Amino acid sequence: MRKYIRHPITVPIEVEVVDEMEVHSQTRLLNISAGGLAFQLPKVVPVGSQIIVSIPQIWPDYRARGRVVWCRANKSSIEAGLQFAEASEAFKARMVAQLCQIEDYRRSVLDAEGRLLTTDEAAQEWIEQFAGDFAEAVGW
Structure with missing residues (x-):
């Protein structure tokens, strides 16, 4: 049983992999919950990587920091899960x-x-x- 209810959302986001100083734009948010969020990536990112996610499409711009807790390739994409860094x-x-x-x-x-x-x-x-x-x- 999941600890948090996930809400499916498909909006464009930007993902910055802090350790790699690399920004992936044109990726999509898949769902969001109180504990974190899931999103698509163009390549696999190591679990534990620090990530900054921003959603420039909404106002004010949303930015969240967290760490990758899972990352997997499926048939058509690579998906990752981010756990928020702070409870706030x-x-x-x-x-x-x-x-x-x-x-x-x-x-x-x-x-x-x-x-x-x-x-x-x-x-x-x-x-x-x-x-x-x-x-x-x-x-x-």
Whole structure:
């Protein structure tokens, strides 16, 4: 049984491998939880590597530091799991998860209904429709 509920999110992120001074942009966040997050990488990174993850697509920019706790290649990609370096990251992760869900909602409304919502409009609609379920499911 998992210690933290994971929330699937597919947004572009930037990953900096601190030891290698290498930044991988054009990678994707896969899910986020109170304990950490999972993301795709272009190459395998050693477990224990220090990582800085940023999500420039949301405002304000989100940055989190942590360490790789697993990394594996599967059929089509390489995925890694990051454990947050500080417990305070859990609160920020919850906010980021909500912001990412709102952005996904904004895109899905555009695709399904052809309505182009501002971020504020999407946030208001998402909060009215989903915030209660999200808060319940998160357990943070």
